[in-house]
Amino acid sequence: MNISVVGLGVEGQQATIALLKRGHDVYSSDINRKIDLTLLNETEINKESLDLEIGSHNLDKIFKSDAVSVSPSLFEKDICKNIIEKNLFISDVMTKHKDIKTIAVTGTNGKTTTSHMIYHILSNAGYKVVLGGNGGGGFSGYTELLLKANEDEYDFMVIEVCDMTLAFCDYMFDIDLVVATNIGYDHMDVHGSIEHYTEEVGEFIKNKVAVLNTNDENLLKIVDKSKKTLLFDKYQHKLELFGSFNLQNAEAARVACIELGIIEKTIIKYLKTFKSVDGRTVKINYENNEIVIGKTDNVDALKAVLDEETFDIVIIGTPRKHETCRFNILDYIKKYSPNTLIIFPGLDDITYDYVQYLNKLGYNKDLMVIKEIKDIIRFIDENTNKRIFIGGNGQAKITEITSKLL
Structure with missing residues (x-):
């Protein structure tokens, strides 16, 4: 063609x-x-x-x-x-994918993990499932997913939907069920306000079954917008994952899969074997240091991790140059006040801009800029008995650092 x-x-x-x-x-x-x-x-x-x-x-x-x-x-x-x-x-033009039972997972944080959890449950339960979506989230884009879905026979399609592409995906795919993990303060340069972002999600869930987070005050404002609303809280069974936020992701997957006809015993069995997605938050014991590492590219994601425990050292990757809306990560770090803060070029090298922003905030703790991954590893090697968090922006680099620590 x-x-x-x-x-x-x-x-x-x-x-x-x-x-x-x-x-x-x-x-x-x-x-x-x-x-x-x-x-x-x-x-x-x-x-x-x-x-x-x-x-x-x-x-x-x-x-x-x-x-x-x-x-x-x-x-x-x-x-x-x-x-x-x-x-x-x-x-x-290519429409075969519209006949597949389709689950869309959206929200500010937790989309990728929740999408993979649903895929893990359904595929292990014996169904043929196609997974993909948001190119910015580690997948290969919506067109790749559409093409793949049109090439074979599938029982289910699971799409990670970026919060900036809601209307686009609503047109491109025939979505039956939406999981909305949360609504947070990211991409406000696109949404304009949290209120407008909430309205967009409300439009997205119209005429669909919606699985919404009962802990999110903005999602609770749109419970009447969907054809049927199911609320989720926290998963009550064992997981091999770090963080209470993953208990919410797992519960979202559980509620969605029950709605899709999967029995609870099967869901619990396969969530127990679910492993963290590459680039997402994991805990590693390395050279007598306790390290938590994973992409936390907005302030809500960062806060969810840092609120779990107290870290001595925080290592943060920078966003793209135009993403000044993500500088509010540094406002939270100032309040958190780790003993040592290290900045590295996660996406664009705007480490200088980050340092200038912190200076304006009056940040007065130890602050370092480390440009190379090998030097970050060397710094960690020189420390012992520390609690270290590595995150921020730059999924590819965070994944590379993770692989070197494992």
Whole structure:
């Protein structure tokens, strides 16, 4: 097929890669002449079938395509509306996935773990399950999931849905059940306010079964928006995971799977064997140090971990340069006041900006910047009998550090 990809953010690049790997002829475009194409450039694929255009969209090529994959950030734009009107939107051309019983997991934190828990239970219970979604959460993007779901027969589809792509996913997939883990203060530059974010989730759960966190005051405001609402609290059985927040994730998975017809005994059996997802929070005993490590890329995620116990040393990865909304992580760290704070480049190297922000806050504890992973490991080796937390932004680097500590 001749397929166009409009917009080359992370999702657009992942869509391009997914389509090329399947032998499609692909026209991909983005109007931003400075778009970062690192993911596309570093992926080993045959690019002979790729027609790449940066700086403009060729509407003639797009509208002559057999199908078009649109980046989620463009979903509300006129170009996407025109693509939908011409019946070219990829989920309107490839539709087999809409016949699969579909579970969407969204929220500020806990999406990836909860999605994997549901997948783990269903697949071990003997069902054929396809899992994927949010390219920013460690999956390979929504287009990859759609393509995979259209290639085979599945009993269930589990989608991790980023909070910034709710309307997009509501159109692209035929969702039966939504799990909303929580509503927190992340991506406020996109949502505008926590109230508007709550309204967006309320729209997302309309005409669906919703599994909502009874501990979240914002989710409790929208319990009447869904076709049927089920509330979850904390899981009451044994888990091999760190943190009380994972008890909420497990209970969300339990309630969802019961609604899907899985007996409780089976759910408990397989949650007991569930292991932490790569890059998510784990506890490690290393060289007489107790280390908790995992991505905590917003203040609510960080607080959930740091509230579990007192850490002597906190090591935090920086976000992308434009994500100044995530600097509030540092406000909480100032209140937490570890003996030593170390900053490393998690995504973009804005360690200087982090130091400047902390100076403005009047932070007066030990503060270090360490740029290289090998030097972070060396620093840990030089300490003993310490409680250390490693997190913040930069899932790939946090996963690499984890692998070196295990």
